[in-house]
Amino acid sequence: MLGDAAKEPEVELGVWCTRVTLDIIGIAGLGQDFNSLKNPEDEFVRQYNDVLEPDYQKALFFGLSLMFSASVIRALPWDIPRHLNQISENLHKFGKNLSRDRRQELATPSVSDTDKEKRKDILSLLVKSNDFTDTELANQVLTMMAAGHETTSSTLSWCAYLLATHPQIQSQLRDEIRATLPSPNDLATSTITATTIDAMPLLNAVCNETTRLYPTVPVTSRVAIRDTHLGSQLVPSGTLLFIVPWAVNRLQAYWGKDAMEFRPERWINADGTPNNTGGASSNYSIMTFLHGPRSCIGQGFARAELKCLLAALVGRYTFELTREGKTYYPAGMVTSKPANGMWMKVEEIEGW
Numbered sequence: 001m002l003g004d005a006a007k008e009p010e011v012e013l014g015v016w017c018t019r020v021t022l023d024i025i026g027i028a029g030l031g032q033d034f035n036s037l038k039n040p041e042d043e044f045v046r047q048y049n050d051v052l053e054p055d056y057q058k059a060l061f062f063g064l065s066l067m068f069s070a071s072v073i074r075a076l077p078w079d080i081p082r083h084l085n086q087i088s089e090n091l092h093k094f095g096k097n098l099s100r101d102r103r104q105e106l107a108t109p110s111v112s113d114t115d116k117e118k119r120k121d122i123l124s125l126l127v128k129s130n131d132f133t134d135t136e137l138a139n140q141v142l143t144m145m146a147a148g149h150e151t152t153s154s155t156l157s158w159c160a161y162l163l164a165t166h167p168q169i170q171s172q173l174r175d176e177i178r179a180t181l182p183s184p185n186d187l188a189t190s191t192i193t194a195t196t197i198d199a200m201p202l203l204n205a206v207c208n209e210t211t212r213l214y215p216t217v218p219v220t221s222r223v224a225i226r227d228t229h230l231g232s233q234l235v236p237s238g239t240l241l242f243i244v245p246w247a248v249n250r251l252q253a254y255w256g257k258d259a260m261e262f263r264p265e266r267w268i269n270a271d272g273t274p275n276n277t278g279g280a281s282s283n284y285s286i287m288t289f290l291h292g293p294r295s296c297i298g299q300g301f302a303r304a305e306l307k308c309l310l311a312a313l314v315g316r317y318t319f320e321l322t323r324e325g326k327t328y329y330p331a332g333m334v335t336s337k338p339a340n341g342m343w344m345k346v347e348e349i350e351g352w
Contacts, residue, residue: 152309328342
């Protein structure tokens with residue numbers, strides 16, 4: 001798959017990041033293998049990616065949706081709202097059908113208790129709880145797809161970009177991976193645990209520094225539910241507030257004069273062990289996953305998935321940019337996807 005693509009002069013790595021994370025969340029979250037690594041033309045996969053593909057019209061639509069009601073947006077003589085609405089209806093229908101089918105499967109007497117117990121995916125656990133209607137489950141399906149797939153896919157692309165622009169760090173990371181983890185060819189006889197992954201200083205540092213510099217959701221919003229104050233500023237109930245992780249994560253006041261630079265070493269202690277602060281004095285210095293009761297519920301899964309995928313990629317391949325530096329910049333309707341794709345020369349290396 002990627003090994004075959006690596007024989008080409010350049011590869012759009014973002015496509016492969018999207019496919020592999022979609023397959024992972026399909027199995028772990030929904031109990032369904034989309035097999036998008038081998039079958040990227042699946043209709044559901046195509047429509048889902050269509051929604052998230054960077055496009056200035058979609059970005060404009062998203063911005064207008066924050067300022068105007070849905071009825072105003074629908075009245076505009078513009079195809080984008082209708083196009084996205086149709087895709088949204090199709091995706092919601094898919095989620096509802098999948099939820100209904102899973103509920104029927106788990107309630108069918110002919111399905112053994114053993115087979116039902118094997119269903120450990122998130123959707124099956126939600127169905128077993130009996131706390132959700134099919135419509136609510138459909139919404140959860142689409143939320144899991146967005147939170148567990150697109151976020152990690154985009155971040156993995158930016159990890160590769162930063163390592164391509166810092167070849168020495170890329171080489172050092174590869175050495176750490178190969179010295180610590182077994183070859184993918186030996187996974188049938190070897191075991192990798194979360195403890196092993198979490199103890200790898202440079203792997204953790206590269207992932208943390210990437211999520212700091214390239215938060216997947218660069219801006220989000222909240223509505224004040226009661227009158228409050230930010231310092232001396234009154235914030236009336238109902239006020240729409242914007243939180244900008246992209247800005248907070250890069251503030252010199254929190255991260256020093258090198259706040260804009262890729263410095264994974266800030267996440268490694270003097271004794272060589274990993275840390276989770278990056279040298280910042282407060283958790284609120286980094287807002288990638290937000291904080292409090294409405295922080296990202298899937299951040300643990302996303303962090304673990306990112307580290308495992310990056311280890312697999314860097315351990316087996318080298319990455320080198322193939323286009324001018326100004327080609328690579330973030331865009332997207334909601335997430336910070338590479339605007340023009342993540343084009344690279346990917347070369348498979350032996351010895352692992």
